[in-house]
Amino acid sequence: MCGIVGLFLKDKSLEPQLGAMLSEMLVSLTDRGPDSAGIAIYGASGDGKGKVTVQSPFPDRDFPGLDAELSKQVGEPVKMTVRSTHAVLETGLAKLDAVREAVSELRPDARIMGMGDAIEIYKEVGLPEAVAERFGLAKMGGTHAIGHTRMATESAVTTMGAHPFSTGPDQCLVHNGSLSNHSNIRRELIQKGMKFETENDTEVAAAYVSSKMADGLNLGEALESTLDDLDGFFNFVVGTKNGFGVVRDPISCKPAVMAETDQYVAFGSEYRALANLPGIEGAKVWEPEPSTVYFWEH
């Protein structure tokens, strides 16, 4: 199993409600994945600022004072927003790498969940309702978001094993299925310099897409190439700074449904995740075809 939801807004007036809508969608699929849950949410970008999301198993020890220490270390103000076990660190784009390196040095137990102009990532072990609640998802706004509730097949049930996986700037990927050639692909990606945090197959798919995009492919081309190189079962839903993409393997045995209106594009593992979206009665609703890439960009 595993449950995936995604919402890519076209209508700006819905942006303040993005988190509330995604939260309801994700909770509706709780029985597809009881192990852990996570979301990637994209906010406004283009103001010259970027964000690093970090997680700590010891937030009470690691987060107090971290903003002041980082500001001093990188020589520019760093604004910190703490949500439970995660903190989002915001600073000028040119200092993002310096912030990431300083976090690893100053707080060795903290883990980098993602970074970029617009992305924030929140994920933990537990049911979607508890995970959404602890991070205050329902109050978050943004342009697009992807959520996942996991029933593990390939690696331990841990925070880092939860989806989404973010392996490149502003990129994230969630997966329903299991890959059969992930060990080989992992070896090839390690040779190209990619680093891995877990033994998870989905992390390999995320890193594969990031590596293709770093080579210059656009989101659609990178997703096309997964059909050539990744074996096994997959529904992938992928986010970039401005984009949202979907691809299913040639057999497509994992469920998927999509809906599009003038206001949004939505993905759900099952229709019940889409049932309460505004205007769903008049939406174009379809099952994405096997071996077919769908993507939208702002």
Ligand SMILES: NC(=O)CC[C@H](N)C(=O)O
């Ligand atoms: N049930 C699934 O779809 C699992 C997805 C992925 N293989 C994981 O273990 O995280």
